Amino acid sequence: MTTTDLNLFDAMYSKMNFLGQRQKVIAQNIANSDTPNYNALEIKEPDFKSVLGNTASRRMPLSGGSVGNTGLDVTNAAHMDMNGSKIGGDRGEQKERGARKTYEVSPSNNAVVIEEQLIQAGETMMDHNLMSNIHEKYLNMLRAATGQR
Amino acid sequence: MTELNQAMSLAAQGMKAQGTRMRVISENMANSETTAKTAGGDPYARQMVTFETLMNRKTDSTEVRVDDIIRDTSDFKMQYDPAHPAADDKGYVKMPNVNVLIEMMDMREAQRSYEANLGIIDMTRSMLNRTIDLLRA
Numbered sequence: 001m002t003t004t005d006l007n008l009f010d011a012m013y014s015k016m017n018f019l020g021q022r023q024k025v026i027a028q029n030i031a032n033s034d035t036p037n038y039n040a041l042e043i044k045e046p047d048f049k050s051v052l053g054n055t056a057s058r059r060m061p062l063s064g065g066s067v068g069n070t071g072l073d074v075t076n077a078a079h080m081d082m083n084g085s086k087i088g089g090d091r092g093e094q095k096e097r098g099a100r101k102t103y104e105v106s107p108s109n110n111a112v113v114i115e116e117q118l119i120q121a122g123e124t125m126m127d128h129n130l131m132s133n134i135h136e137k138y139l140n141m142l143r144a145a146t147g148q149r
Numbered sequence: 150m151t152e153l154n155q156a157m158s159l160a161a162q163g164m165k166a167q168g169t170r171m172r173v174i175s176e177n178m179a180n181s182e183t184t185a186k187t188a189g190g191d192p193y194a195r196q197m198v199t200f201e202t203l204m205n206r207k208t209d210s211t212e213v214r215v216d217d218i219i220r221d222t223s224d225f226k227m228q229y230d231p232a233h234p235a236a237d238d239k240g241y242v243k244m245p246n247v248n249v250l251i252e253m254m255d256m257r258e259a260q261r262s263y264e265a266n267l268g269i270i271d272m273t274r275s276m277l278n279r280t281i282d283l284l285r286a
Contacts, residue, residue, distance in 0.1 A: 028159050125276055
């Protein structure tokens with residue numbers, strides 16, 4: 001048994017993966033905060049229901065959860081679904097990025113608000129801290145259960 | 150982890166671009182009184198930095214880089230100073246088209262962007278450290 005066999009760990013890994021990607025996009029936005037014609041990008045947050053559906057059906061094959069239920073999000077006609085080969089991995093690959101409308105567009109047609117991005121970066125960092133704390137606590141719990149502590 | 154490392158390098162690129170911008174601003178400030186030596190000659194022309202995005206296919210990210218350093222083509226200021234070696238036959242000297250106030254403001258803006266990038270590096274580093282600390286738990 002590895003830690004990835006536990007639902008909670010799997011969910012935490014996905015979340016941390018997502019937070020890493022989010023941080024990358026925020027860094028990209030801030031680096032381009034003075035580039036003409038650049039629009040701030042944002043990673044689309046996966047909605048809880050579909051993530052839960054994916055995790056639950058993958059972990060409980062007996063409940064009729066076939067591979068068909070663990071589909072990848074198909075948001076474009078060119079995307080492959082899960083009936084072919086398993087592409088890209090099934091966790092934390094939020095490729096979908098929507099450009100958001102901000103309330104401030106500079107004369108050079110740049111729509112990055114640095115304050116907004118920094119707030120997002122702070123949120124991301126806090127979420128990341130939360131996840132690593134939960135990870136630590138949960139690991140300690142497992143250790144206690146196996147009598148190593 | 151790789152995403153966080155990419156975030157660090159993206160922020161570093163942003164800092165580099167802003168650093169170049171700062172350099173050009175200081176060139177402008179330093180040369181705000183630089184005139185020609187010959188009569189009627191052109192003085193120092195103000196320079197500006199333009200940024201552009203650079204698609205990095207390997208990491209699927211949009212980096213920033215300095216596109217070009219261009220000259221400000223606006224008119225030079227004319228100053229009456231007949232004794233100056235660069236004075237034309239009417240006694241006017243062409244002074245650089247540098248407005249120190251604008252340069253100061255531009256510098257503030259560059260500083261602000263630079264600090265934002267620095268903040269991202271700080272945050273990302275702390276996230277990376279937390280991730281590494283998981284190994285110690």
